[in-house]
Amino acid sequence: MKERLKVIGRQGSRLFQQNSKITQLGKSGRIAEAVKVFSSMDRKNTVTYNSMLSAYTKNGKLGDARKLFDRMPDRNVVSWNTMIAGYLRNDSLQEAHQLFDSMPARDGYSWALMLSYFTRIGDLEKARGIFDSVLDKRDPVLWGAMITGYAKKGKIDEAKRFFDEMPVKNLVSWNSMLAAYTRNGAMRSASLFFDGMAERDVVSWNLMVDGYVELGDLDSAWETFNRIPDPNVISYVTMLSGFVRNGRLVEARGLFDQMPVRNIVSWNAMIGGYSQNGQIDEAMRLFQEMPERDSVTWTTVINGYVRVGELEEAKALLNQMPFKSNGAHAALISGYLQKGKMEEASQIFDRIGTGDVVCCNAMIAGYTQSGRMEKALNVFKRMMRKDSVSWNTMIAGYAQAGEMDKALRLFEEMGQRNSISWNSLMAGFLQNKSYFNALNCFVSMGREEIKPDESTFACGLSACANMAALRAGKQLHQYAAKIGYASDLFVGNSLITLYAKCGEIRSAEILFGEMGSRDIVSWNSLVAGYALNGYGMEAVKLFEEMIGKGVCPDQVTLLGVLSACSHGGLTDQGIELFKCLTVTEDFSVEPLPEHYSCLVDLFARAGRLEEAFEIARNAKSEENVGMWGSLLGACRVHRNLKLGRSSSQKLSELEPHKASDLVLLSNINSEMCNWDEAEKVREAIEGRGADKQKGCSWIEIGNQVHAFLSDDRTQPRTGEICGILKSLTEHEIICCS
Structure with missing residues (x-):
């Protein structure tokens, strides 16, 4: 009997070891080895099958898992839960639901699996339906899942209501509710709740520190950190990451040096801080001191070299890297793309040999930015898995290339759209002057219940501005204020442009004055608004105020102030400003063709046509249609037929397919009673067969x-x-x- 018990004991021990081996191999992704161990076993129990089932599902082998599940001689609730968890992990909801409904018996984990899935994807209605179906609601896990689900949706009051109704609360429950406050930035409520907690652990303290860090309130975070009775490595890493993220590297390094135990995350955080701030030498010193490195470490340093433009060093480090990291490859590809080195980027990309989504997205972005849409489409089609970035980049690329039909086709093919998808399409319509379609996108986006962001409002307001749709623009303004975006810099700049283009320059001034922060676009928007409404002196004064506040003007500023001087008849001021911005060492703004066009218009409006003609003839860019068009228009006003003919000839060379120059020249002749000449020009218009652009x-x-x-x-x-x-x-x- 003793011998038989020994044999049974040895067999049980061997079975236990084999089951553990399958579990370990499955966790490390070595599925083929796990299958080999499983197949070689002469004796298997339910635990064996469950271990193999878990290995399959955790590695995405759902087909193999289901075959094994169907031929299991005996299943317990763990078997069912493992299979359901596998389906849910891969978003195979229908299969998971079918299994769940077929279960002979369910435990708390079964209910929690389904409930947690729906809270994770934000479908709180279905989650609540499952919760209400549970007969025994004493399990805190079910309540915790609902609290977390409501918190993720920002519905803190509902989360608190669930917490208050819990029949049994444990420390995990208290921390779940605390997390609901901290992760939604409600730190005042979090602090009150924290003070009233029946018990706390280091997780509770860490949640408070993390909440303050996320809000950027590092003083409160540091004060809370120093009150932690027994901080763990997560406490240190959370505070360290807060300092790093806000550029406070001296304090971060001080905390790093005093850490009793440093894990690899703390090293990576510190290296990342130095890399992001361009201190690559200091990052490398830490890199060399590290006792062990992971793929994140290598990728962070490689990315650091890319940031400072040292691509050869980044490439050398990539070649030494013992891990395969698509993130590191993507960083180097992006670096080459930023430098316009498409061939080098392609070589790195081809070397990877996989359809990694990050690297593919980097290549697609590079091709779209350089206008090589066919190349971008080839990469896009080859991708095994596409994410929203892939689709959005392609949509934006086609929009930038003016191929809105292709952009729209891709948009309609997308499975799930987000605000960036809509913004990309809206920006494309704006760029291609389809303002109605851009505004319709805003409306359609609301029907799909996708919340607009700052870019959405900026696009919508720009569409209204270009159509002078003041009432619609005001409605967008009210909507932006209601959901908290009216104070956003981009939205504020768009509002200034809207009111200025709609003739409400006073409203634009008020908005500009109320802005908490301004950038160069804010100043340029109001300068352009003054120019558009004929307030030349106001534009010049604003420009002088801008210089006085140390804001450096750019090419857009020069265009706006020149236009203001032109429309306001301030010829001398315009000339002085042009010289000041383009000649002096203080600014040295490089003039564009549009600036020469504006300068010509400035002289032409003042009747100084000979000077205007000399500027046009000697301009650095002779291929400027607007410049010669302005001059020809002025020739009509001042009835200067000689210069009108020369300007018309230049326009004919630049735009042989259009007849606008000949129409103006014919009008000049008619107004000067040169009827024969006017008739000849009209015949030339018919003979040219030019395209006629319809007015709108x-x-x-x-x-x-x-x-x-x-x-x-x-x-x-x-x-x-x-x-x-x-x-x-x-x-x-x-x-x-």
């Missing part, structure tokens, strides 16, 4: 923007509109006669 106007009526194209008969009330116009014209003729 917008008008806002009854909270709706209407567009009118010249010679457009598709408007439903075209006949009525034409009749009214005819009646008004006849009335004007009678009054004048």
Whole structure:
């Protein structure tokens, strides 16, 4: 009997070791070895099958897992839970639900699995339905999952209501509720809750430190950290990361040096801080001191070299790296792309030999930015798995290339869109002057219940500004204020432009004055607004104030202030400002063709056509249609036929497919009674067969923007509109006669 017990004991011990071996191999991803151990076993129990089932599901082998599950001689609740967890981990909800419904018996973990899945994906209605179906609600895990789910959605009051209703609370429950406050930035409520906690552990303290760090309140975080009775390594790393993230590297290094135990995360955080701040030598010193390194360490330092532009050092380090890290490859690829070295980036990309999403996205971004959409599409098509970044980058690339039909087609093919997807499409429509479509995107986005962000509002407001749709713009302004984006810098700049373009320059001034922070775009927006509304002196004064506050002007500033001087008749001031910004060492703004066009317009409006013509002829960029167009328009106003002919000839060379120059030249001849010459020019217009661009106007009526194209008969009330116009014209003729 003793011998038999010994044999059974040895067999049990061997079985236990084999089951543990399968579990370990599965955790490390060595699935083939796990299968080999499983297949070689002459004796298996339910634990053996469950271990192999777990190895399959954790490595994404759901087909193999299901086959094994179906042929198991005996299943327990763990078997069912393991299979359901595998399906949920891979978002196979239908299969998970079918198994869940088929379970002969469920435990608390079974319910928690399904409930946690729905809270994780934010479907609180289904999560609540499962919660209400549970008969025995004493398990704190179920309550904790609901608290976490509501907290993730920012519904702290509902989370607190669940917490208060819990029949049994443990420390995990208290920490779950505390996390609901800290992770939503409600630190005042978190502090009150923390003070009232029945018991605390180091997790509770760490949550408070992390909450303050996330808000950027490092003083409160540091004060809380120093009160922790027995801080652990997570406490140190949380505080250290806060210092690093806010650029306080001296304090971070002081804390790092006094850590009783340093884990690899703390080393990486410190190295990351130095790398992000360009202190690559200090980062390398720490790198060389590290007792052990992981792929994050190597990737961080490689990224640091890329940041400072030392790509050869980054490449050398990548070649020494003992791990395969797609992140490191992606960093180097991005570095080459930023330098415009597409061939080097392609070589690194081809060397990887996998369709890693990060590297593919980097290459797609590089190709789209350089306008090589065919190359970008090839990478996109080859990707085994595409994320939202892949789709959004392609959409933005096609939009930037002016191929909005392809951008829209990709957008419609996307499985799940986010705010960036909509913003990319809106920005594309704006860039291609499809302002109606951009604004429609804003409306459609709301129908899909996707919350707009700062970029969404900026795009929507820009669309309204370009259509002079003031009422719609004001509604967006109110909406932005309601959800807390009106004070955002980008939104504020867009609002200034909106009100300025709609003629409400006073509102633009008020917004500018109320801005908490301003950038160069803020100043430029108001300068351009003054220019657009004919306030030349105000624009010059604002420009002088801008210089006085130490804001360095750029090319947009120069364009705005020149335009203001031109429209305000401030010829001498415009000339002085042009010289000041483009010639003096203080600024040295490089003039663009648009600046020369504005300068020509400045002289032309003042009737100084000869000087304007000399500027146009001697400009650094002769290929400037706007410059010669301004000059030709001024020739008509001042009836200068000689310079008008020269300007028209230049425009004909630049735009042979258009007839606008000839139309103006014909008008000049007609107004000077040169009828024969005017007739010849009109014949030349017909002979050129030029494309005619239709004029377009917008008008806002009854909270709706209407567009009118010249010679457009598709408007439903075209006949009525034409009749009214005819009646008004006849009335004007009678009054004048």
